Structure formats: C-alpha cells, structure tokens
Amino acid sequence: MENKDQPLSGIKILDLSRLLPGPYASMLLRQLGAEVIKVEDTGLGDYMRSFRPAAYTLLNAGNQSVALNLKTDEGCAFLRALLADTDVLLESFRPGVMERLGMGYDALKSDFPQLVYCSISGFGQTGPYRDWPGHDANYMGVAGALDNGSKTGETNPLPVADESSALFAALSIVSAVYRCQKTGEGERIDVSMTDSAAAIALPMRAAHIGADDEKGQTAQTHAMPGYGAYPCEDGKWLTLGAIEPQFWKGLCEVIGHEDWPTQNPDPRESNPKHIDAEIKKALKTKRRDDWIPLFEQADVPAAPLNQTRDILDDPQIQARQRFFQDANGLQMRYPVMMGVNENTPSNTQAPAQGEHTLEVLRRSGIDDETLQNALRSGAIRTNEIQTD
Secondary structure, three states, X not given: OOOOOOOOOOOEEEEOOOOOHHHHHHHHHHHOOOEEEEEEOOOOOOOHHHHOHHHHHHHHOOOEEEEEOOOOHHHHHHHHHHHOOOOEEEEOOOOOHHHHOOOOHHHHOOOOOOXXXXXXXXXXXXXOOOOOOOOHHHHHHHOOOOOOOXXXXXXXOOOHHHHHHHHHHHHHHXXXXXXXXXXXXXXXXXXXXXXXXXXXXXXXXXXXXXXOHHHOOOOOOOOOOOEEEEEOXXXXXXXXXXXXXXXXXXXHHHOOOOOHHHOOOOHHHHOHHHHHHHHHHHXXXXXXHHHHXXXXXXXXXXXXXXXXXXXXXXXXXXXXXXXXXXXXXXXXXXXXXXHHHOOOOOOOOOXXXXXXXXXXXXXXXXXXXXXXXXXXXXXXXXXXXXXX
C-alpha cells in the first residue's frame, strides 16, 4: 500500500534487472516510497529466486512481478504500454541487448521524453571491455580493488562492485527524477560496476597511482598493529581501530604496554610484526565480553566481530531495527533513518514470477481478450500457469 508521506511516493519504476545490482538499487528506491514493477522474462525469470532464495526475498519484497517475452512484438508492445505512466526504467543486460530488442534509450526517448533510463553493466556502455562477460571479481580486478600489494590477487567475499553500483544507480536515479520534475526532461544513466568499484577503492589509494612498486609503493599499505581483527580467550573476535595517537595510547594502557607510545622509533613502524603478535597474545588472556567494557572505558575503538548468523542478536543492530526476521524471511528496512519512513511496514513478501502480470497490464489499459491471446502465444506469463 502506498504511503504518500514517503519521499518517492508516486514514482513508478520498471525494473528489468536481475540478480543483485539492479534489484538492490530498486529495493532502496522502493523503501523510499517508489512503486517497483519487476519485469521478468517468461523463461527462468530472475534466477536469484532459485540461486539464492533468501537474497531474492530480501531484495524483492514488496515488488510486483510481470512476466513478458520481450523477444516478441507483443511483449515489447506491453512494455511500451507500461512505460506510458512510468518514471524510471532500470535494466542490467549487456550493452546492446536493449537496442537489439528495439527498447534502447534512443528508441524510446521520443515517445517518453520524461523517462529516466538507467543501465547497470559490468564495464559500462562504452570502452573496449563493454561487451565482455563478467562478475564481481572481474570488475574489482580491473578497478584495482583487489590489489593487496602482492603478486597474487585475492577476491573479496563481499560483492563490492555489485553493491556499490547499486548505490550509485539509486543516487543517480533520484537525482535524475528530481531534475526531470524541474525541467521535464528524462535522462540516460550509464552505471559501470567497474567504475563504481574504483570509486570506492581509489580515494584511500590515490597516493599509489603511478607509484613504482619496486620502491615499495604498492597499493596495499602494511597492516598497522592495533587496527584489524583479533581473537580473544573464548574464541570470539573483536575489531580494534587504534590509529590515532590517543587511541593507540589507550590501547597500550589497557593491555599493559604503557611503554610502547613513548619509544623512539615508534615500534609500530620499526617492528610491526612483533607488536601485532604481542597485541594478539594480550587479547588471548580475556574473553571478548571482558575486553569490550575495558576498551569502552578507555575510549578505544573496539567492537565485536560478528559472524553473519549472529548479526540480528547484536544489541546495536537490534536497537536500530533496520533488519529483522519474520514469517517471510529476512527483512530489511531502508538503512538510513528518516522520520517519514519509520512507520512504514516492511514485512512484505517477494513476488512469484509473473504474479502480477494480468493485474498490472489491465491497469495499463490492456483488455482481457488481448491478455488471453498473449498467454496462449507465450508473450506473457502468470504464476498461475507455471504450475500447470
């Protein structure tokens, strides 16, 4: 049900994307009040549904699903009918796919001049890599985001390129919608997952651009003692962030090494491996829940390192009420607290493939006879017929 107090209330999005980046972007926009109609193909649909069911539920809860075969003239005609009252089209095909279907931005902008058309792709719509297939590790690699200063790369367990591109897409869509409301002009948005990963990775590595690796100027700085994850006596881990002098001094006092901050040269720089080993040795003498209040009292940055399964039990996570479990699985509220969103229900179901096909197309003025013919021809699909 629409909440007219939400910032994006009245904004309609057709989301043709699948897997993670596009659905993550549209989830954020939906949580801000936009209506999201998920347009799936009549075959597999969004295979996140079977590949990662819990992720599909989280990303798509509250969406409506319409299943269209865009390889048919009928399917494309139905999509055009939906675009008549749509603000945003979001897609994540490889560059050129929408153009081959006759649904590229240039083919649509004359009929829909106010349309905000956002494409998310691995390398972007231009450049020599634009047609390459890829996944997060490929985009992170090109972006330099996997550079750990060694000759061998490591992949990041978190899909940073996917998720950062979703954030940039959502921000860009909101900006383009705002501009359109002032000027009446739509916008073409070209989001590259590679560019997004680079934008996340490079600010803290800017000094290393063009540096000579042979002189030790690698993109990865040496690990700093007192910054990172450390195991405690009970096998639980905590994270420390003792970078600044006052935090480093506080850490040293808590673990019984008050002499370290007064030594010259700084032992963190002259003998980092030894100092780090000593910190680990000290932290192994107490349980994590015994260390946390000691560091808190000394105003030292320290926090639990949670296993994923334990996140919802963390009191800080519980207090913010952004994430919770219900009968439909894991639910996620908009991660930024905004007064207009705090009373918006979030416990909604993710749609079955084509669950709302007939309902949504009827609202767009398609008569029942046309819809029945389209069902028989395979131009559309509903979830009712997929169990026949």
